[in-house]
Amino acid sequence: MDTNDQFFLGAVSKDVIEQFSTDEDWLINLPVNGSTVEFKIDTGADITVMSQSEFNKLQHCPHLRKSPYITSPGGKVYCTGKFLASSQHKGQKYKFWITVITGPYAHNLLSGSVARKMGLVKRVNSLNTELLEDVFGDVGLLKCDPVKIELKANAEPYSLTTPRRVPFPLLPKVEAEIKRMLESGIIEEVTEPTDWCAPMRPMSELLSGHDGVVVMMDDILVFGASKEEHNKRLSRVLEIVKASGLKLNKQKCHFAKPEIRYFGHIISAEGMRPDPDKVKAITDMPSPTNVEELRQVLGLINYVGRFIPDLSSKLHAITELLKKDNRWIWDHAQEQAFREVKAMLVSAPALVYYDPKRETVVSADASSFGLGATLLQVVAEHVPGKQMVIADALSRNPLSNSDGGIDSTDKEVQVYLQSILSNVPASPKRVEEIRSATQQDEELPRVISLIHKGWPPKHSLHHTLHGYYPARSQLSEVDGLVLYQDRLVIPAALRPDVLNRIHEGHQGLTKCRARAKMSVWWPRISKDIAQVVNTCKFCIQNKPSQRHEPLLTSPLPDGPWQRIAADLCEFEKQNYLIVADYYSRDIETGRLPSTTSRQVIGRLKSMFVRWGIPLELVSDNATQYTSDEFKQFCEEYGFNHITSSPHFPQANGAAERAVQTAKHILKQADPHLALMCYRATPSTATGVSPAKIMTGRHIRTTLPMLRDKMRSKSENKQDILQKDTQTKASYRYFHDRHHSARPLPELLPGQHVRVKLDGEKEWKTSARVLSKCDEPRSYIVKMDNGTVTRRNRRHLQPVPDDTAPQEMQPVGTPATQLSSPPRAAPGDQSVLDSGQTVKTEEPPQHATPRKVVHVTAGVDR
Numbered sequence: 001m002d003t004n005d006q007f008f009l010g011a012v013s014k015d016v017i018e019q020f021s022t023d024e025d026w027l028i029n030l031p032v033n034g035s036t037v038e039f040k041i042d043t044g045a046d047i048t049v050m051s052q053s054e055f056n057k058l059q060h061c062p063h064l065r066k067s068p069y070i071t072s073p074g075g076k077v078y079c080t081g082k083f084l085a086s087s088q089h090k091g092q093k094y095k096f097w098i099t100v101i102t103g104p105y106a107h108n109l110l111s112g113s114v115a116r117k118m119g120l121v122k123r124v125n126s127l128n129t130e131l132l133e134d135v136f137g138d139v140g141l142l143k144c145d146p147v148k149i150e151l152k153a154n155a156e157p158y159s160l161t162t163p164r165r166v167p168f169p170l171l172p173k174v175e176a177e178i179k180r181m182l183e184s185g186i187i188e189e190v191t192e193p194t195d196w197c198a199p200m201r202p203m204s205e206l207l208s209g210h211d212g213v214v215v216m217m218d219d220i221l222v223f224g225a226s227k228e229e230h231n232k233r234l235s236r237v238l239e240i241v242k243a244s245g246l247k248l249n250k251q252k253c254h255f256a257k258p259e260i261r262y263f264g265h266i267i268s269a270e271g272m273r274p275d276p277d278k279v280k281a282i283t284d285m286p287s288p289t290n291v292e293e294l295r296q297v298l299g300l301i302n303y304v305g306r307f308i309p310d311l312s313s314k315l316h317a318i319t320e321l322l323k324k325d326n327r328w329i330w331d332h333a334q335e336q337a338f339r340e341v342k343a344m345l346v347s348a349p350a351l352v353y354y355d356p357k358r359e360t361v362v363s364a365d366a367s368s369f370g371l372g373a374t375l376l377q378v379v380a381e382h383v384p385g386k387q388m389v390i391a392d393a394l395s396r397n398p399l400s401n402s403d404g405g406i407d408s409t410d411k412e413v414q415v416y417l418q419s420i421l422s423n424v425p426a427s428p429k430r431v432e433e434i435r436s437a438t439q440q441d442e443e444l445p446r447v448i449s450l451i452h453k454g455w456p457p458k459h460s461l462h463h464t465l466h467g468y469y470p471a472r473s474q475l476s477e478v479d480g481l482v483l484y485q486d487r488l489v490i491p492a493a494l495r496p497d498v499l500n501r502i503h504e505g506h507q508g509l510t511k512c513r514a515r516a517k518m519s520v521w522w523p524r525i526s527k528d529i530a531q532v533v534n535t536c537k538f539c540i541q542n543k544p545s546q547r548h549e550p551l552l553t554s555p556l557p558d559g560p561w562q563r564i565a566a567d568l569c570e571f572e573k574q575n576y577l578i579v580a581d582y583y584s585r586d587i588e589t590g591r592l593p594s595t596t597s598r599q600v601i602g603r604l605k606s607m608f609v610r611w612g613i614p615l616e617l618v619s620d621n622a623t624q625y626t627s628d629e630f631k632q633f634c635e636e637y638g639f640n641h642i643t644s645s646p647h648f649p650q651a652n653g654a655a656e657r658a659v660q661t662a663k664h665i666l667k668q669a670d671p672h673l674a675l676m677c678y679r680a681t682p683s684t685a686t687g688v689s690p691a692k693i694m695t696g697r698h699i700r701t702t703l704p705m706l707r708d709k710m711r712s713k714s715e716n717k718q719d720i721l722q723k724d725t726q727t728k729a730s731y732r733y734f735h736d737r738h739h740s741a742r743p744l745p746e747l748l749p750g751q752h753v754r755v756k757l758d759g760e761k762e763w764k765t766s767a768r769v770l771s772k773c774d775e776p777r778s779y780i781v782k783m784d785n786g787t788v789t790r791r792n793r794r795h796l797q798p799v800p801d802d803t804a805p806q807e808m809q810p811v812g813t814p815a816t817q818l819s820s821p822p823r824a825a826p827g828d829q830s831v832l833d834s835g836q837t838v839k840t841e842e843p844p845q846h847a848t849p850r851k852v853v854h855v856t857a858g859v860d861r
Contacts, residue, residue, distance in 0.1 A: 030087045034059035041120055043112035048098045051106035052080055067099055077101050089118045140247030142202060206244055213237055221262060271350035274304040283342045287335060294321060301341060307348035310372060314341055435480045441491035448477045467523025484521040495522060499532045509533045534800045540754055541762050543797060556724045560584045560694050561611040565618045567655035568595055571666050577603045580658035585683040586690035587658050597627045616640045676701060685727040686720045744793050747779055754797040763797045
């Protein structure tokens with residue numbers, strides 16, 4: 001008998017053998033004859049043994065040679081036989097004998113000789129536990145140059161102006177800790193704020209340039225490819241730390257660990273994976289209930305986001321809730337995405353370390369809401385195509401089954417598609433109608449063929465199929481119907497009817513698109529829906545009033561009474577002419593026996609006698625100001641008359657505000673005294689009283705005043721201009737913020753619009769733009785009944801039209817040419833609703849129809 005075939009393990013108690021240890025530190029998985037077997041390293045065993053049950057699981061069961069029984073402290077262990085096993089570890093191949101045993105104590109044990117040969121255990125003859133022992137301690141002192149931080153000249157160092165409040169139960173402990181730190185020299189008492197806080201940069205500089213060392217704040221990470229390399233680097237780091245005067249906290253130090261937790265990650269030889277504690281914190285988090293909680297959840301997820309492929313796509317439904325204009329609605333889509341991310345995080349793979357010696361590939365992708373990229377390094381390893389995230393040539397061109405059957409995956413796909421089709425909210429008759437139209441469509445039969453045969457590059461496709469190319473990976477075919485995800489692809493012949501059904505409730509663009517996303521799809525469906533919604537006559541007619549535009553303020557004139565505004569008002573059945581000066585904010589009032597142009601002109605002349613003739617007069621389009629008599633008055637006195645847009649009183653804001661002030665004055669018991677008080681009071685816009693600006697002195701009122709105050713003294717124009725600019729800017733800011741004002745798109749000649757006439761609540765009247773006036777936001781339009789009128793941009797609603805807009809022709813003052821698509825009859829006259837008359841001329845033959853309009857345009861604000 002061969003003496004090596006029988007071994008005696010010595011006097012070991014039976015109780016120890018029965019309690020088989022499962023300490024994971026001594027367990028290792030080794031490949032044995034094509035199968036993976038878990039062994040426990042037993043340095044006291046002379047032979048390697050394997051249980052009969054484990055032997056039966058081997059992929060290639062070898063022939064067993066005869067082997068005698070073995071003796072153990074529990075008695076005889078019966079052996080089935082032994083075989084020469086092939087294994088490998090860390091790229092090295094090994095061969096060793098394994099004895100197959102049976103019985104209650106049959107376990108897989110790796111002998112000490114095999115474990116030492118593989119480098120799994122090493123003999124340590126002695127340990128020097130006092131090596132660099134003085135490195136560890138309580139507090140050390142770093143030996144380095146004093147840190148000097150240069151501050152800016154006007155920099156104010158941050159400091160706490162009030163002491164932190166400490167709870168009474170913690171106060172004794174805090175005081176004891178502060179006392180200990182003072183005695184140890186960690187901190188020192190100061191009586192004034194310090195200019196800086198201690199930086200951690202010296203730690204990085206101390207260990208920079210050394211391989212296998214990473215410093216993050218006050219944490220030092222030392223690593224190596226082998227234990228010898230690790231120990232060598234660790235010794236060098238400890239020597240440097242000792243020489244620097246620093247001390248390490250031994251309780252917080254960990255040595256020779258196969259993996260460590262480092263800033264929320266587990267770092268090991270296999271790579272980097274997320275910390276299970278952080279993963280558990282995310283998986284245990286409840287669904288957020290508001291935007292603030294959602295930001296906290298996304299912050300945790302993004303910290304470990306590198307381990308989740310295609311994260312932005314999976315979180316798209318959730319991140320949409322962060323947009324400013326979106327309401328908070330946590331629905332099924334958000335909850336499903338949240339659970340999917342949690343599930344993927346639990347099974348997240350480890351990311352390997354970058355190896356500059358290996359071939360590197362960058363895999364990138366993009367969508368409408370995210371960018372993604374993966375850095376890949378090529379490793380020669382066979383992976384089945386169905387398990388690969390990135391397809392190779394074989395997975396793009398799979399081989400057919402030799403038996404002609406259907407792959408199990410294809411069966412699952414067909415079942416899934418059939419379930420989608422069975423849940424389509426359409427009657428069988430409607431589905432059959434779509435199927436028939438699909439067969440007769442010019443594009444969809446080609447799409448079905450490409451779905452089955454594969455898609456070529458986009459440049460080789462017919463141009464009519466380019467719209468399907470971006471969605472090719474989500475297209476499928478079931479029983480003659482084409483599906484996009486879980487939505488029916490509608491053939492071209494049925495799309496007009498489907499569009500009308502989508503908009504049959506006359507909902508807005510967003511809701512119509514959301515309704516379509518539930519069931520139907522085709523290329524450019526969003527644009528088609530927008531076209532239907534924007535051209536719907538009912539929706540156009542019932543649109544709400546247009547938004548406010550940003551406020552336009554009038555520039556301050558160079559002096560008083562250069563630019564004035566006039567308006568008519570009625571108070572206690574009496575008519576009044578109210579005139580306001582843009583520069584001084586002075587108000588003139590005059591009672592009118594009647595509201596004819598002659599009476600208005602007479603009152604204006606009496607005011608001109610006192611203050612002179614202005615350069616400009618701004619009014620609305622009342623007939624008193626648009627008559628020939630008033631136009632002749634403007635020409636004789638040599639001032640420019642500017643009118644605002646009809647039915648838009650905001651354009652003549654100075655006069656409208658003056659009317660309100662005048663009515664308040666007329667209500668007083670003594671209107672003359674009230675008007676004098678108004679003129680003597682400094683204006684909030686200029687900071688100077690209207691009387692002081694107009695006369696150069698303070699006027700005497702019922703209030704006592706020094707004589708020096710009433711002496712003539714001119715005001716500084718720059719001060720008035722600066723104050724006026726600040727006041728208008730403040731008013732414009734609050735106006736725009738209150739109304740959420742935004743500019744409306746500019747209109748072009750020939751553009752089709754709807755006009756909201758005075759007193760109308762709906763956009764009923766159709767018109768076309770003739771021209772834009774020189775004044776801002778004012779347009780000349782011609783309505784379908786032939787009336788040419790002037791309107792503010794806020795009263796004009798654009799309507800989609802195929803007519804190409806012509807080049808803009810500005811309108812001047814007083815005579816201007818306007819272009820218009822409609823052709824005018826010879827000698828035709830179109831009357832403006834404001835009382836202005838527009839003369840039209842016949843365009844020459846074979847020329848673009850044009851219309852010449854003579855009109856006095858006005859400012860529009």
